[in-house]
Amino acid sequence: MLSSPAQHAMSCKNEGGDASDSSLWGGSSSDGDSGSGSDGDALQPAIQALPFNISGLFFFRNLIDQPLQDDIVAEIASQKYFDRERDQVMLFESAVSDTSNRCLPTWTNSLISKLAALLQDQVPPSVHELLFSSQARAGCDVDRQLRQLIVNMYRPGQGIADHVDLLTRFGDGVMICSFLSGIAMELKQLSNNQHVSLWLPAGSVLILTGDARYTWTHGIEARMVDHVQLTSSRSRQTFRIARQHRLSVTIRWMLKVADVLSDTTQSHLRA
């Protein structure tokens, strides 16, 4: 189960991932939960690209190539973060500089520096700075901003309630990286009824800054199937795509006041 019940819609029954996924959570493929995920009667199909500009939102459908995806998934698997009970892990960068094991694990630093390189010419310099500015500083220094990462493993049927990342804990600039399989993410504007269902394939990176971070919620409906509109130069078709196991890595900055955190502080707020 995702470990923040209040925030994560939980309903999983059918374990649809392939056999290789099982190394991520210790090999059990059936958790016996009774699921209530519907089978995907989405009001609107998820789409591959935003139909209009959302200020501060940047979406890259194929940013992380397959070899890098495979490396990250293998690294996460080797950490044995997940088991039958646990499907979310939070990693905190520490300000303490004397013990290297209090820094983030190597795989996270390598992912972040690869993202920094891949996004160099893809986002405005100010956004790149917002996302990566502390990266230039080596090691764990006391005065820089510190990162927090959440690694989520979604079993088919699981979702996460609509939320704005906690305003009092996290700064601006959130990156959501998808691995293993795609999922439909719901983006809803707080001030009116604008709603976009965006298909996040494996290898995609969704970046939330400014208005997108503060005035839109993001969430994933708990269901077994997504309806996805895939568009090519010749056609536009809607497919029913059964959910499979999905891994996500969410990378964000802790606010200074949030340097010391425990699990209990990790709730999300809807503004």
Ligand SMILES: O=C(O)CCC(=O)C(=O)O
């Ligand atoms: O897992 C995801 O795709 C999103 C996670 C998220 O929004 C969060 O942990 O705040």
Ligand SMILES: [Fe+2]
């Ligand atoms: Fe979030």
